[in-house]
Amino acid sequence: MLSVVPRPVIVRAPSKVNLHLGVGDLREDGYHELTSVFQALSLGDDVHLTESDALSVHVRGVDAESVPTDRGNLVWQAAELLARRAGRAAGVAITIVKGVPVAGGMAGGSADAAATLVGLNELWRLGLDRAELFELGAELGSDVPFTLHGMTALGTGRGEKLLPVLSRNSFHWVIALAKGGLSTPAVFRELDRLRAEGNPPRIGDPDELMHALAAGDADALAPLLGNDLQAAALSLKPELRRTLRAGVTAGALAGIVSGSGPTCVFLCSDEDTAVEVAAELAGAGVCRTIRVAHGPVPGARVLDDISRGTEH
Numbered sequence: 001m002l003s004v005v006p007r008p009v010i011v012r013a014p015s016k017v018n019l020h021l022g023v024g025d026l027r028e029d030g031y032h033e034l035t036s037v038f039q040a041l042s043l044g045d046d047v048h049l050t051e052s053d054a055l056s057v058h059v060r061g062v063d064a065e066s067v068p069t070d071r072g073n074l075v076w077q078a079a080e081l082l083a084r085r086a087g088r089a090a091g092v093a094i095t096i097v098k099g100v101p102v103a104g105g106m107a108g109g110s111a112d113a114a115a116t117l118v119g120l121n122e123l124w125r126l127g128l129d130r131a132e133l134f135e136l137g138a139e140l141g142s143d144v145p146f147t148l149h150g151m152t153a154l155g156t157g158r159g160e161k162l163l164p165v166l167s168r169n170s171f172h173w174v175i176a177l178a179k180g181g182l183s184t185p186a187v188f189r190e191l192d193r194l195r196a197e198g199n200p201p202r203i204g205d206p207d208e209l210m211h212a213l214a215a216g217d218a219d220a221l222a223p224l225l226g227n228d229l230q231a232a233a234l235s236l237k238p239e240l241r242r243t244l245r246a247g248v249t250a251g252a253l254a255g256i257v258s259g260s261g262p263t264c265v266f267l268c269s270d271e272d273t274a275v276e277v278a279a280e281l282a283g284a285g286v287c288r289t290i291r292v293a294h295g296p297v298p299g300a301r302v303l304d305d306i307s308r309g310t311e312h
């Protein structure tokens with residue numbers, strides 16, 4: 001008799017960069033009030049989900065050895081949360097193929113959690129709508145709703161309340177992965193410490209930046225990129241200053257620390273320039289590895305047969 005190998009549902013999840021990250025004061029619940037303009041980037045993770053008797057997690061790809069394969073993994077928590085919600089057992093074998101650097105400020109773990117919610121909704125035929133998935137996502141982490149949403153969006157609250165932002169054209173990015181990661185809570189704590197000591201300048205509102213996005217104008221967008229967490233990330237990892245300088249010297253329009261860092265991202269005027277900047281940065285020895293990406297791209301989505309064959 002032929003045994004049928006169950007076919008996995010495969011979900012592609014994007015990374016993110018905060019084009020604008022305004023950090024307000026510490027709230028009583030331990031979170032900071034944010035104003036974030038997110039953009040989803042083509043550098044992403046793939047999450048494979050296959051029916052199984054038990055819950056299991058395997059990880060391969062970039063930084064796989066530093067990712068937990070137990071309850072510490074956000075995909076495990078996502079599967080348990082969804083199973084509880086559906087009143088069923090959390091039987092699924094999950095394989096994550098990492099493309100997003102771990103602890104890099106690009107929401108890799110959040111993207112995997114978003115992918116798991118989308119994939120299990122399909123695999124278990126739960127029929128949950130987008131709003132229900134967003135609500136579950138927000139329980140898992142502040143960045144999970146955006147990695148579900150994708151494209152370009154304005155996030156408020158702790159980053160989980162989202163509104164779409166009009167963005168014309170594709171923007172081209174060079175991504176410089178740093179040696180070692182930074183812990184998100186540690187970077188927020190460092191910002192609180194810097195603010196208690198003095199008054200590091202705060203970025204203003206993102207109105208002008210949103211106009212540049214609507215116009216699809218990379219030259220106008222470049223000087224408007226801003227991240228209140230950058231000072232804290234640089235304070236914890238001063239060598240990132242060299243990386244940021246090297247990208248601009250190599251021909252990028254601007255460079256910024258992504259979210260809580262330490263990944264640095266560089267906006268370039270077009271794809272060819274991005275490839276040139278990437279090559280030059282690789283030779284400068286200021287980071288661990290370089291990637292080229294574009295954005296905006298959609299949020300976590302199931303790959304159909306055609307895209308399984310053509311995407312990578």
Ligand SMILES: C[C@](O)(CO)[C@H](O)COP(=O)(O)OP(=O)(O)OC[C@H]1O[C@@H](n2ccc(N)nc2=O)[C@H](O)[C@@H]1O
Nearest residue numbers: 030031032034141142143144158159184185188259260
């Ligand atoms: C830095 C960003 O990536 C910007 O998009 C996010 O704010 C972080 O999102 P995340 O990694 O999903 O963060 P969570 O897992 O929700 O929170 C981790 C920790 O980061 C800090 N945190 C996070 C979000 C926020 N608005 N204020 C915070 O102070 C808190 O110490 C929190 O305990």
Ligand SMILES: Nc1ncnc2c1ncn2[C@@H]1O[C@H](COP(=O)(O)OP(=O)(O)OP(=O)(O)O)[C@@H](O)[C@H]1O
Nearest residue numbers: 073074102103104105106107108109110112143184
């Ligand atoms: N699926 C996952 N992928 C990567 N790390 C995970 C995952 N699940 C849990 N983790 C743990 O979470 C930590 C932070 O990982 P992650 O890659 O999500 O950070 P990040 O990109 O800086 O997050 P963010 O930008 O949302 O603040 C890792 O050090 C790891 O121990």
